[in-house]
Amino acid sequence: MPYYQIAFPNFTQELVYYKVQANTSCLIGYRVEVPFGKKQCIGIVIQKTTDCPLDPTKIKPVKQALDEFPILNTYTIKFLKQIANYYQLPINTLVGLAINQAVRTAPIQFKKQWLKANSEKKPKTKTQIEIYNACLNSANYWELYAQYTAKTLNKMIDENYLSAAQESIKQTTPNLIELSSEQTKVLDNIKSSFIGTHLIWGVTGSGKTEIYTHLIQHVLSQKKHALILVPEIALTSQTANKIALRTGVTPFVIHSQLTPKQRIANTMLIQTTQQPMIILGTRSVLLTNLVNLGIIIIDEEHDDSFRHNSQLFFSARDMAVLKAHQEKIPVILGSATPSLESIHNATSGKYDLHHINHRIHTTLPNIYLIQHQSKQLFSDQALEKINHTLDTKKDVLIFVSRRGWANVRLCLSCNWKARCSSCQALLVAHQDDHLHCHRCRTKIPAPLDCPQCKQSELVQFGYGTQQVASEAEKIWPTNPVYRFDTDQTPSTINQQFKQLEQTTGNIIIGTQMLTKGHDFSKTQMVVCIQADQGLYTDDFRAEENLLAELTQVAGRCGRRQLTGNVYIQAKNPNHPLFQALTQPKNQYTQSLLDMRKQYGLPPYTFLAAIFIRISAKDIPHINQLTLNDYPGCSVLGPIPFPSGNRNHKLCYQITCIAESRQTRANALLSYRTLCQAHAKSNWEISWQIDSHFAQS
Ligand SMILES: Nc1ncnc2c1ncn2[C@@H]1O[C@H](COP(=O)(O)OP(=O)(O)OP(=O)(O)O)[C@@H](O)[C@H]1O
Ligand SMILES: [Zn+2]
Known part of the structure; x- marks a missing residue:
């Protein structure tokens, strides 16, 4: 007797057995509506088996599929099983991530639909006319669904204003830029075999993104899809715009901040479109159900954000390598500061390594290490250079590793420090007169007097982004100040990125969010305050991470004709890590690798x-x-x-x-x-x- 094993991502950990009805077609990967307890629920068929450890008389049958086509293909199911196996995770939860909440629960039937306006019947209402006009050259149902209600669309189909049509193939014109000889060499090397894992280790501003656009165009011309992952939502729009400009194809952007409706629309569009597509997003996009994938690109491959750090722990970068291997397509890992694991894999011959040592328009920035112990925010040297940079109408980027106002609030009499009652983390003072826990998001009104000794008023130390922004506004009242951190909404962040381009002499203040990927055109100087803050943690990767962070943030300046200047303020600028910033890139990396080997740490264990x-x-x-x-x-x-x-x-x-x-x-x-x-x-x-x- 055959059985289906079905995933219910919302409420079970294990797959559930159901009987296969005789003479029905195979439903693996389909959404099915099945009885579960007293309810009817939507599940996804994951596999078929003849072994069932349960009493067969108690197993219910699957009635029918909900949709016209499977929501997960066999490649995707195999991939999800591999992830589940490697990370020892329940497959159910991964299925849930792959098809996302919206699709898991949407009782509407998904059809492969392309629609065309019926020339003999014209609608009268404003919305209907809009939809009708959008369908003059045939349009995808799900593209319309993102903007209009299913009810309006279905009514127009029922009333014959719209009828089923063939997919319309959009003509696109690529507009790629000519690569430098260093870039061309990398591109040609990758294209020569077009398989395997490639690590592009190219300094900041060396034009890795431009190489990606050439690779994507190559894949599109083979009528295949390209998948590109970036570490942060804040990077999606810049990257999407660049790719669209070069290839003439607008990428599908998918990330966790889309509305449920947009997610359904995007998921279904991908399923119902044959035309080669570019899919761009953050880590969970790797689980998107795709057929005919031609390449996977992981930009800023070293970044921790590729690690899914909720209860479901997996590395999208590592799994991308696995997926590409499974589908026999190339995977490109790009970074100015690759992870030690990837460098190790490349130098030991597992990955193909491609170096780019030069910037396109200019040289790498000058790095100045400054010992700075005083409570003043800026050293005299940095202050003088900032004034000069702003006077020449260029932008200054100030990197602050902490959001909020001040790092700790404490009592100087008894040494009491404000800690989170829920998780014991040190609380961070914010501008809203509250203390925030950055670990578990608890917040409490900031106490003024010491709750322990009741002897004195509390003081606070350390600079967060809010305080730096407020100071900057005081010192440079006529210059625009932009703050970027996760206390701001994604739309504010996007808007600020646009505004930056319109104004000059900007002071850009931000956290890690600004360190990677952004191609600022007018930023001529970077200042890192409290640079040694990230050094003293219990993570053995602290040095690797800080080196990457500082190299990346330094790389945001001087990306056009003029060489940039980077001022790194630290208590101990003699630490080898800071010295390494001024030396050839692989020396210090090699010493970190040697240390890992000596202590028996990854990538050697x-x-x-x-x-x-x-x-x-x-x-x-x-x-x-x-x-x-x-x-x-x-x-x-x-x-x-x-x-x-x-x-x-x-x-x-x-x-x-x-x-x-x-x-x-x-x-x-x-x-x-x-x-x-x-x-x-x-x-x-x-x-x-x-x-x-x-x-x-
Ligand atoms: N061959 C080229 N000709 C002209 N301009 C180029 C070329 N390659 C890259 N550029 C430009 O140089 C700038 C930096 O390139 P890009 O953003 O691709 O660098 P990157 O290596 O991705 O940098 P990062 O690692 O810092 O993100 C961009 O404005 C890009 O358009
Ligand atoms: Zn907490």
Whole structure:
């Protein structure tokens, strides 16, 4: 007896068995409406099997598919299973991400529809006329659905104003720019085999994006789709505009801030269009159901944002490499500061490495390291240069690693520091007179006097973006000041990027959001304040990350004719990391790699971490949990991991360091089982493979 195993991403972890009706066509990948308990629910058929461990008489049959075509193809299902297997995640949750919330629950039937206006019947209402006109040359139902209601559209079809049509193929004219000889060499090398993983290690402003546009055009001309991932939503519109300008094809932009309706429309458009498309978005776009993919490009491949860091932990970059391998297409990883893992993979021959050592229009910026201990925001040297830069109508970018007003609020008498009651993180003072927890988003009114000793008023230290913006407005009252951080809405951010182009002598203040990818045309100077702040954390990748961040932010200036200037203010500018910014790029990287090898850390070993969140009263119980080394895998912990504290629960971490991926997978499974057996019912257990949070 054959059975379907069906995913219900909203409410189950496991696949659920249903009977296959005799003489029905195969429904793998289809949405189906099935009885679940007392309700009718929408599930997605993932696989067919003849083995079912349950009592067959209790298994209900699948009635029928909801739509005219499968919502997931067999490639995508196979890919989701591979991710689930590698990261030890429930397939259900991945299916949920792949088809997104909107499609999971939409009871409307999805049809492959192209529509054409009926020349013999003209509508009268304003909306109907608009739709009718949009269909004069045939239009996709889902493109219209993004703007109008399904009711209006269906009524027009029922009343014969619109009828089914063939897909209209849009003619496009590419307008690629001529590449430099260095760029051409990279392009030709990649095109010569057009398969495998390619790492483009090109300095900031070396024209990697232009190489991508040539590669995308190549794929479109082969009638295939191109998928490009960027790390931040803030980068999508700039990249989409550049690609559209060069290829003549407007990319489909997909990210988490689209409305449910836009998401349904986009998901369905991709399913119903044959014409070669460019799909651009952030990490979860990698799970989009596509056929006929010709290339995957991961821009800023080193960026942590490609790691899906919610409960569902996976690296979109690493999985892109897997997907490309599975589909026998090339994957391009591009960065001015590649991750040590990718450099290791490239130098050991697993990836093809392509260097670009020069900028197109100019040279790399001059870097000035400045020792700065004083409480003043800017050193004298930086201040003088900022004044000069603004006088010449150029822009200055000030990089601040923290959003908010001040980093800590504390009492100088008793040393009390404001901490989050829920997760114990230090609270950050904001302009709204509240203290915010950046870890769990709790916020409380800022106390004025010390709640502990009640002896004195509290003081605060450290500069956040809001305070820097306010200072800048005071020092340069006539210059436009723009602040970029995640306290602002995406639309404000987009608007500010547009405004920047219209004004001159701008002061641009921002966090990590500004460090990567942006191609500023007038920014001539970068100032990094409190540059050593990111250095002292418990993540063994801290130095790698800070080096990348500073190199990237330095790379935002002097991208046109004039060489830029970068002022790095730090307490200890003699730290080798800062010195490395002024030296050839691979020397310091090699020393970091050597250190990783010496201490047995990735990429020379394989890490996994288990996180256990418990109530404070269970500390003695977790301390009784002892784990022994597994053959080929050593284990540390459980030890307290304060950065993981959430919702009044304390986080403990167990780190596994294995010799191979397979050993790690086996060891993790075994440790997870032991943890589950020891856990109390209210403990939350999660895990990460290729974790970034292991303590060194
Ligand atoms: N061959 C070329 N001819 C003329 N201009 C070019 C060429 N290649 C790139 N440029 C221009 O140089 C600038 C920097 O290029 P691009 O943004 O592609 O660099 P990038 O390597 O992606 O930089 P980053 O790593 O800093 O994001 C852009 O304005 C781009 O249009
Ligand atoms: Zn908190």
